[in-house]
Amino acid sequence: MMGSGSMRLRSVQAAIIPLVDQLIQQCPDTISFGQGVVHYGPPDQAQKRLQDFWSDAAHHKYGPILGEPPLQACIRQKLEKENQIDLSSRSIVVTAGSNMGFLNLVLAITDPGDEVILLLPYFFNQEMAIRIAGCEPVLVDTDSDYQPVPSRMEQAITPRTRAIVTVSPNNPTGAVYAESVLREINALCLDRGIYHLTDEAYEYFVYDSARHFSPGSIPNSRSHTISLYSLSKSYGFAGWRIGYLVAPSELQGSLEKIQDTNVICPSIPSQFAALGALEAGREYCRPFIERMNQTRRIVLDALSGVSDRIERVETAGAFYVFLRFKDQNINDMDLVRSLIEKYRVALIPGRAFGVQGACCLRLSYGALHPEMVTEGLGRLVEGISCLA
Numbered sequence: 148m149m150g151s152g153s154m155r156l157r158s159v160q161a162a163i164i165p166l167v168d169q170l171i172q173q174c175p176d177t178i179s180f181g182q183g184v185v186h187y188g189p190p191d192q193a194q195k196r197l198q199d200f201w202s203d204a205a206h207h208k209y210g211p212i213l214g215e216p217p218l219q220a221c222i223r224q225k226l227e228k229e230n231q232i233d234l235s236s237r238s239i240v241v242t243a244g245s246n247m248g249f250l251n252l253v254l255a256i257t258d259p260g261d262e263v264i265l266l267l268p269y270f271f272n273q274e275m276a277i278r279i280a281g282c283e284p285v286l287v288d289t290d291s292d293y294q295p296v297p298s299r300m301e302q303a304i305t306p307r308t309r310a311i312v313t314v315s316p317n318n319p320t321g322a323v324y325a326e327s328v329l330r331e332i333n334a335l336c337l338d339r340g341i342y343h344l345t346d347e348a349y350e351y352f353v354y355d356s357a358r359h360f361s362p363g364s365i366p367n368s369r370s371h372t373i374s375l376y377s378l379s380k381s382y383g384f385a386g387w388r389i390g391y392l393v394a395p396s397e398l399q400g401s402l403e404k405i406q407d408t409n410v411i412c413p414s415i416p417s418q419f420a421a422l423g424a425l426e427a428g429r430e431y432c433r434p435f436i437e438r439m440n441q442t443r444r445i446v447l448d449a450l451s452g453v454s455d456r457i458e459r460v461e462t463a464g465a466f467y468v469f470l471r472f473k474d475q476n477i478n479d480m481d482l483v484r485s486l487i488e489k490y491r492v493a494l495i496p497g498r499a500f501g502v503q504g505a506c507c508l509r510l511s512y513g514a515l516h517p518e519m520v521t522e523g524l525g526r527l528v529e530g531i532s533c534l535a
Contacts, residue, residue: 155278155279155281156279158278159275159278159279160271160274160275160499162275163271163495163496163499164181164182164495167179167181167483167487167493167495168181168182170483170484170487170488170493171487171493174487174488174491176491177487177491177492177493178491178492178493178515178519178522178523178526179492179493179514179523180492180493180494180510180511180512180515180523180527181493181494181495181511182511182514183318183380183465183466183467183511183513183514184379184380184385184511184513184514185380185383185385185435185439185466185513185514186383186513186514186515186516187383187435188383189382189383189384189387189420189423189424190382190423190424190427190431191427192423192424192426192427192431193382193384193420193421193423193424193427194420194423195423196419196420196422196423196426197416197419197420197423199419200415200416200419206415206416206419207415209411209412210412210413210415210418211412212403212406212407212411212412213238213239213240213241213399213403213406214239214240214241214391214412214413214418215241215415215418215419215422217422218241218418218419218421218422218425219239219241221422221425221426222239222241222391222425223239225425225428226239226363226393229429230347230350230361230363230364230374231361231364232361232363232364232374232393233364233366233369234393235369236369236370236395236396237363237369237393237394237395237396238393238394238395238396238398238399238402239391239392239393240391240392240394240399240402240406241389241390241391241412241413241418241421242389242390242391242392242406242413243388243389243390243410243413243414243417244377244379244388244389244390245346245348245375245376245377245379245390245391245392246272246276246390247388247390247409247410248375248390248391248392249272249273249276249344249346249375250276250279250280251392251402251405251406251409252344252373252375252392252394252398252402253276253277253280253282253310254280254401254405255394255398255401255402255405256309256310256342256373256398256401257280257282257309257310259280259281259282260281260282260283260307261282261283261307261308261309262282262283262284262285262305262307262308262309263277263282263283263284263285263308263309263310263311263312263344264284264285264286264287264300264303264304264308264310264311264312265277265284265285265286265287265312265501266286266287266288266289266295266312266313266314267286267287267288267289267500267501267502268289268293268319268320268469268497268500268501268502268507269284269286269312269314269500269501270314270318270319270346270500271499271500271501273312273314273346274501282309283307285303285305285308286501287299287300287303289320289322291460292322292460292462293317293320293321293322293460293462293469294322294324294325294328295313295324295328295332297328297331297332297335300332300335301335301339304339304341308339308341309341309342310336310341310342310343310344310373311332311335311336311341311342311343311344312344312345312346313329313332313343313344313345313346313362314346314348315329315345315346315347315349315359315360315464316349316350316352316353316357316359316463316464316465317349317462317464317465317467318348318349318465318467319467319469319495319500319509320460320462320465320467320469321462321463321464321465321466321467321468321469322460322462322463322464323353323357323358323359323462323463323464324360326358326360329345329360329362330362330365332362333362333365333368333371333372336371336372337367337368337370337371340371341371342371342372342373343362343368343371343372343373344373344375345361345362345363345372345373345374345375346375347359347361347374347375347376348375348376348377348379348380348390349380349464349465349466350376350381351380351381351429351432351433351436352380352381352436352439352464352465352466353463353464354436354439354440354443354463354464355440355463356463357463357464359464361374362374363393369395370395371395372395373392373393373394373395373398374392374393374394375390375391375392376390376391376392376393377389377390377391378390378421378424378425380513381429381432382421382424382425382427382431382432384420384421384424387414387417387420387421388413388414388417389413389414389417389418389420389421438517439466439512439513441517442466442512442515442517442520443466443512445517445520445521445524446468446510446512446520446524447459447461447468449521449524449525449527449528450468450470450524450528452528453528453531453532455473456472456473456474456531456532456534457470457471457472457473457531458470458471458472458473459471465513466511466512466513467509467510467511467512468509468510468512469497469507469508469509469510470494470507470508470509470510471497471505471506471507472505472506472507472508474506474534475504475505475506476506477506477534478506479496479497479498479502479506479507479508480496480498482496482506482508482534483495483496483508485530486526486527486530489530490526490527490529490530491526492523492526492527492530494508494509494510494511494527495508495509495511496508497509510527
């Protein structure tokens with residue numbers, strides 16, 4: 148019936164960040180622990196490379212579907228050096244952010260009605276992408292520390308399963324998955340003939356003794372492992388919309404079809420700036436991440452003051468803390484609204500991440516300077532302490 152819209156899209160949850168932003172706009176001076184971005188911007192090298200964009204009129208035309216050759220070469224060097232990924236029989240695709248990369252991959256490896264396994268709590272845009280593709284997300288609980296349990300994943304595999312998704316360091320929990328567990332999941336995918344989609348957008352955001360591990364570095368992983376990366380977090384590059392993926396070469400044709408239809412090529416100016424950012428490299432990010440760890444300690448110490456009301460796991464990655472309230476009779480969206488309206492502090496409700504039957508909130512501290520974090524935490528602790 149004309150005007151009714153897609154039935155498929157009706158199963159996709161509404162975008163939560165704009166919804167919370169609307170509440171924030173109605174309450175001036177709200178401090179937001181909502182959207183997952185960083186408080187710093189790109190390195191100077193990004194601006195310098197962007198100037199090179201104007202040197203050739205051809206740069207104003209469409210570019211290569213898979214990405215500009217200099218950026219492709221820089222990404223290749225980074226993957227080989229930092230992630231220890233053997234790129235033989237693998238293709239690199241530059242995308243307009245890793246969210247786009249994920250959707251492209253789901254379209255490339257599934258048919259409508261297929262299943263993709265997600266860990267709870269999941270990153271909401273990935274669950275949305277799976278449903279947009281006409282597929283079914285199969286949800287598997289993590290353990291009490293938000294670590295994957297491979298045996299639970301194995302039990303969830305059916306003849307329609309096409310992939311298992313892991314996000315480490317994790318959004319929304321901040322958990323860094325153990326190398327041994329990621330190896331076990333990767334081996335399970337190989338054994339069962341399904342893909343392992345490994346989202347590594349927060350690869351640099353690991354603290355204390357935690358270490359990031361790329362499953363794509365496993366020697367026999369190239370046929371079934373797909374790795375996703377992003378400049379948005381590490382380089383303060385969110386608005387530039389540049390990410391990239393590494394996939395088995397046999398998927399390149401499908402990915403080219405999808406990318407050419409959807410966006411043709413990522414923004415050429417953004418790709419020039421991305422080249423500069425990657426040339427600045429990990430050393431540019433390091434001092435910001437060290438300070439982020441200091442902010443993390445401030446957050447965890449402040450939340451210990453309301454341990455009678457919440458359970459929080461001390462994770463070692465990304466810039467998130469996932470709060471689980473001991474009183475399960477609290478509605479998470481009502482609590483979000485109350486915290487904004489009464490205490491001028493904003494978080495994201497757990498329902499957006501697939502949590503049902505429990506009141507949870509995600510706290511993101513990456514976007515704020517430490518002094519603003521301290522002020523926002525004071526408001527949050529007061530709001531939690533005053534819960535009826």
